[in-house]
Amino acid sequence: MSEQPPRIPRVAKGERPQNFSDPAIDTLLGVVMSLVAELSVTRDRLETLERLLESRGVLAREAIEAHEMTAAEKAERAAGRAQYLERVLRAVRAEFEDLSGGRQARTVEEITADLAARKF
Amino acid sequence: MRQRFHEFLPRTSHDDVARQEFVKSLRGFLSSRVMPGNQAIFSQRVEPAFRAAQGRPPADRAEVRRLMTAEPYYRFWSAMQRRSQELMWESVILPTERELPDLVQRARALAAKPGPGSLRLDPQMPLPRYHTEQDIHIQPGGYHAEWTADDVSGGALYEAGLQMYMADAWGPEGAFLGELLLRYLRQRWPEFRPRRILDMGCAVGNSTLPWARAFPDAEVHAIDVAAPVLRHGHARARSLGVPVHFSQQNAEATDFEPGSFDLVVSHIMLHETSLVALPRIFRESQRLLRPGGLMLHMDIPRGDTPFRQFMHDWESYNNNEGFARFMTGLDLRGVALEGGWAPDSVEVARTVAGLNAAQKNYTDADYAFAIVVGQRP
Numbered sequence A: 001m002s003e004q005p006p007r008i009p010r011v012a013k014g015e016r017p018q019n020f021s022d023p024a025i026d027t028l029l030g031v032v033m034s035l036v037a038e039l040s041v042t043r044d045r046l047e048t049l050e051r052l053l054e055s056r057g058v059l060a061r062e063a064i065e066a067h068e069m070t071a072a073e074k075a076e077r078a079a080g081r082a083q084y085l086e087r088v089l090r091a092v093r094a095e096f097e098d099l100s101g102g103r104q105a106r107t108v109e110e111i112t113a114d115l116a117a118r119k120f
Numbered sequence B: 001m002r003q004r005f006h007e008f009l010p011r012t013s014h015d016d017v018a019r020q021e022f023v024k025s026l027r028g029f030l031s032s033r034v035m036p037g038n039q040a041i042f043s044q045r046v047e048p049a050f051r052a053a054q055g056r057p058p059a060d061r062a063e064v065r066r067l068m069t070a071e072p073y074y075r076f077w078s079a080m081q082r083r084s085q086e087l088m089w090e091s092v093i094l095p096t097e098r099e100l101p102d103l104v105q106r107a108r109a110l111a112a113k114p115g116p117g118s119l120r121l122d123p124q125m126p127l128p129r130y131h132t133e134q135d136i137h138i139q140p141g142g143y144h145a146e147w148t149a150d151d152v153s154g155g156a157l158y159e160a161g162l163q164m165y166m167a168d169a170w171g172p173e174g175a176f177l178g179e180l181l182l183r184y185l186r187q188r189w190p191e192f193r194p195r196r197i198l199d200m201g202c203a204v205g206n207s208t209l210p211w212a213r214a215f216p217d218a219e220v221h222a223i224d225v226a227a228p229v230l231r232h233g234h235a236r237a238r239s240l241g242v243p244v245h246f247s248q249q250n251a252e253a254t255d256f257e258p259g260s261f262d263l264v265v266s267h268i269m270l271h272e273t274s275l276v277a278l279p280r281i282f283r284e285s286q287r288l289l290r291p292g293g294l295m296l297h298m299d300i301p302r303g304d305t306p307f308r309q310f311m312h313d314w315e316s317y318n319n320n321e322g323f324a325r326f327m328t329g330l331d332l333r334g335v336a337l338e339g340g341w342a343p344d345s346v347e348v349a350r351t352v353a354g355l356n357a358a359q360k361n362y363t364d365a366d367y368a369f370a371i372v373v374g375q376r377p
């Protein structure tokens, strides 16, 4: 069999949306999100490794591949991942957090003006 | 390797699973933690500012769109939502591509068995342009592209993507929508016992199987325009031992006999068609039904306020669901009348699905599906 294995393209046919003023920002965000994803995969893998090392004291690649997550383990990981996302994507939510926490601040300019006018 | 509920799913490695679980977590985070911020920003800041300037609220979703797409918060959510969809497909393409030759072999072997069910393909059937212009929901190749002989990848990708799109809401077999519509039928017509059922736009038959299981004596047919999903669906149904007759046909005009079905259903097919196709699909459904037979076409919510409509329309601008936004505010009953239904025999009903925040993607409101319900006089 000298046939090439079939390949599925990674990119869909269709115009790609531009969300930011410069399309490079969209691309950059794409790269950043891939990094976030890959780091998450690495974290999961390390976690599997640690569990196995702990339980057996032996490291075998097949053991990682064969490792079946229990429902509880899966849930634990999902919770850990939710916290991980909360941390790495904090900046995205910042404005929403201002609004929901009643912690909207005045602008630096406004505060400076008040300070200069000795309002407080 | 991981467990699979039918022998016909691609096997996944440790990191494949980790990647897919990540995408689920990311989508859950975006839906429950970031997406609702758009509503907060709109109602607490954007709308009041607009009111102050114009003396009225934004009139419609187009106006909301103009305002919100200028907001950095919305832009970032939108870009990340798009990226999560791309990462979703990538996470299922990797194992599917690796296993594809084997999947094709397994599908062939299952198709070679005498039953249950059957598969009838029509390579001559023209694909509707609403499928070929853009890859719907940015699934590379859409439902229809073939990268190898007897390709099943479109189906394998759809089935795996389904699980992630709504954070496992669909259940392991992806039967959620079929079960939801079935429940609607049973509540409204508890005595109804169809003997022949047709599911239009069946893809891999994930919503078809609940019907076949609920009415084991019925002859169940399922059609789709795309061969890869049908091959996959046929092998999948066989692997699960459920008899379904799959055929490659356009729901706008099929080759079934008039009056030959008691029940015609579809699940989230309508928003992936067109304004030209819709009345034809309703007309064809009526033609296929015997007198007294029922038509139930169910589709996804489109929002009940300009803001929510704008949010649902996100998919049209960012997820290659070009037609979906035409469904927003569309008078589906009117379209059914255009398709030849009598005014007193057709209506639009709603059924609310209890979904959690992570599963709703674009809304924090009740997730109310629309059902075009017709009973042939």
Ligand SMILES: C[S@@+](CC[C@H](N)C(=O)[O-])C[C@H]1O[C@@H](n2cnc3c(N)ncnc32)[C@H](O)[C@@H]1O
Pocket: B128, B143, B177, B178, B200, B201, B202, B203, B204, B205, B206, B207, B223, B224, B225, B226, B229, B249, B250, B251, B252, B266, B267, B268, B269, B272, B273, B277
């Ligand atoms: C979003 S999928 C829904 C699949 C499945 N019913 C479910 O509940 O998950 C829409 C399906 O409708 C099919 N479809 C779209 N237009 C069609 C048409 N005119 N005739 C038959 N199938 C069509 C597509 O190929 C696709 O498989």
